[in-house]
Amino acid sequence: MARDIQITFDCADPAALAAFWTEALGYRLQEPPGGFATWEQALEAMGVPPERRNDASAVVDPDGAGPRLFFQRVPEGKQVKNRVHLDLRAAPGLQGEARMAALEAEAERLAGRGAIRLQRHEPSPPLAAGHLIMADPEGNEFCLD
Known part of the structure; x- marks a missing residue:
């Protein structure tokens, strides 16, 4: 059985890296959950404090063919060459x-x-x-x- 995949990036600034990859791939930011016009509104309603609102971001292929890219904030910086790219x-x-x-x-x-x-x-x-x-x-x- 074929599986959907997501590619995850550990990073310092999820929003900025997501913005770069939308430009590089022609992707778009993932839409906020139903009932919310923006992610800011959704995160506010979920009770996420302002300092945690850039902990994650995701971009998707507008045609639905390519994998979702997920960006998550981690405390450590990149240290060695990627093994997968x-x-x-x-x-x-x-x-x-x-x-x-x-x-x-x-x-x-x-x-x-x-x-x-x-x-x-x-x-x-x-x-x-x-x-x-x-x-x-x-x-x-x-x-x-």
Whole structure:
């Protein structure tokens, strides 16, 4: 039986990281519970104190096809390289210089939103098409592929 999955990010600022990934993936913030126009109203009604209202955030694929991303506040910072990471398919069907140009353009767009460029890996046919390694605003590595 296939299962739905959620990808969880431990982070310092769930709202900011959720905002970055909505831009990176074309996702949207998850809607507040029924009966509430905003998350602020829902959290107030639930009795969540103001200092705890950025403890978690979630983003979802507007088409419902991709996994939900959940961001939870943790006290410790990131310390080592991710063992699992996201690959953003930013140049599907492109090869060679056209592919790398598309990846570079996406890297520039995401850098404008707080991402950091880490490495460029050149194409080496037949198996490697070339990719860029990036980090989100909290240092979580991802690839533009």
